[in-house]
Structures are given as structure tokens and as C-alpha cells.
Amino acid sequence: xxxxxxxxxxxxxxxxxxxxxxxxxxxxxxxxxxxxxxxxxxxxxxxxxxxxxxxxxxxxxxxxxxxxxxxxxxxxxxxxxxxxxxxxxxxxxxxxxxxxxxxxxxxxxxxxxxxxxxxxxxxxxxxxxxxxxxxxxxxxxxxxxxxxxxxxxxxxxxxxxxxxxxxxxxxxxxxxxxxxxxxxxxxxxxxxxxxxxxxxxxxxxxxxxxxxxxxxxxxxxxxxxxxxx
Numbered sequence: 667x668x669x670x671x672x673x674x675x676x677x678x679x680x681x682x683x684x685x686x687x688x689x690x691x692x693x694x695x696x697x698x699x700x701x702x703x704x705x706x707x708x709x710x711x712x713x714x715x716x717x718x719x720x721x722x723x724x725x726x727x728x729x730x731x732x733x734x735x736x737x738x739x740x741x742x743x744x745x746x747x748x749x750x751x752x753x754x755x756x757x758x759x760x761x762x763x764x765x766x767x768x769x770x771x772x773x774x775x776x777x778x779x780x781x782x783x784x785x786x787x788x789x790x791x792x793x794x795x796x797x798x799x800x801x802x803x804x805x806x807x808x809x810x811x812x813x814x815x816x817x818x819x820x821x822x823x824x825x826x827x828x829x830x831x832x833x834x835x836x837x838x839x840x841x842x843x844x845x846x847x848x849x850x851x852x853x854x855x856x857x858x859x860x861x862x863x864x865x866x867x868x869x870x871x872x873x874x875x876x877x878x879x880x881x882x883x884x885x886x887x888x889x890x891x892x893x894x895x
Contacts, residue, residue, distance in 0.1 A: 707888050
């Protein structure tokens with residue numbers, strides 16, 4: 667028996683954590699993760715590390731959520747992000763982009779400061795808002811679908827611990843609810859290499875969840891090596 671699995675991915679969290687864990691001194695663009703490859707590698711690694719007698723997982727879908735810079739405030743990153751999303755969709759991933767949120771400069775009178783083109787002037791780079799909520803809602807929705815038996819959450823954002831708790835509790839009450847697992851980067855040599863160690867999300871006390879550790883070989887296999895320049 668195999669488990670139809672959906673990987674729900676907090677993309678920026680997965681990408682930046684990979685950079686911190688495996689290549690903190692390199693460019694962040696060099697740690698760009700390809701969602702479909704990442705999901706395939708995660709499933710393969712998960713199946714390999716499962717104990718005997720536990721069913722293997724079969725990738726049904728990977729859903730990646732990511733912030734999108736506004737073209738007015740960061741045209742180049744908007745272009746790159748949009749191009750990457752198009753490619754990833756062609757390669758079989760479901761990619762959901764959500765506009766970044768910005769804070770804006772004010773004039774002495776308290777009105778928005780405008781540039782020469784009549785656009786508001788941001789005080790700094792945009793920030794992701796609402797991605798964790800979308801990830802949590804998607805995990806819940808997928809876990810209730812009759813053709814999904816396993817939801818794999820890819821993120822280290824502790825704001826998502828409540829959805830782990832909820833899914834575990836729901837499955838205890840109703841075995842028809844999909845099982846939930848997590849996946850995280852793990853670098854055994856992190857301290858020696860001067861990088862940050864990995865880590866996984868853990869549900870609150872009284873609950874347990876299977877986590878699949880992805881090592882440097884998995885990281886290399888998950889990289890997006892397309893040229894988006």
C-alpha cells in the first residue's frame with residue numbers, strides 16, 4: 667500500500683533555512699530550491715528512512731507559497747520571482763504568490779511621500795504577510811480530501827505548530843483524516859562548517875510527528891540551477 671502525499675511548502679522558509687544550514691557564507695541565490703525536485707527528494711528520503719512495515723508515500727502534489735515583490739518597488743526581484751514561478755509550474759509544482767507588504771515614508775505633513783513616478787516610497791524591503799496562514803489552511807484542507815493520505819509540512823516557522831497539533835488531534839478522532847509529517851534540513855557538520863544547525867517543527871507535548879531529515883546530498887539534489895538572469 668502507498669500513501670498519496672501532498673507536500674505543503676513555506677517556500678521562503680525552506681529556501682533561507684537551506685542557505686543558513688548548508689551555505690551561509692554564499693549568495694542566497696545559490697541556494698534557490700526547486701519545489702518539485704525538493705518534494706521528490708523529500709519523499710524518496712522519507713520512504714528510505716521509514717521503518718519496515720510502514721507504507722511508502724507517493725507524491726501527489728507539491729504546493730509552494732511565496733511572497734512576490736511589487737514591480738514598483740523592486741522590479742528586478744519581481745521579474746525573477748515571476749519567472750521562477752512560471753518555470754516551477756511548468757515543472758509540475760503548484761505555486762501560489764502573495765504580494766509582499768510594505769511600510770511607506772511620510773512627509774512632514776503626515777501624507778505619503780511620492781517618487782517622481784507618483785508611487786509611494788517604501789521605508790525598506792517588503793515583508794511576507796499571511797503565508798503561514800495560507801500554509802496552515804492548505805494543510806487542513808488537504809488532510810480532509812479523500813484522495814490524500816499524507817500531508818508533509820515543509821517549514822521551520824513555529825507559528826505553524828498549532829496546525830500540527832490540530833491535525834494530529836483530528837486524526838486521533840477520525841482515522842480518515844490524513845496523517846501529518848514534517849521535513850527539515852539537517853547538516854551533521856554544521857558547527858565545523860560555521861553554519862547554523864537545522865531543526866524541525868515539533869508539536870506540543872503529548873503529540874508526536876515523524877520528521878524526515880534532508881542532508882547536504884538532498885540539498886544539492888533539490889537546487890534550482892536554471893538561469894533567471
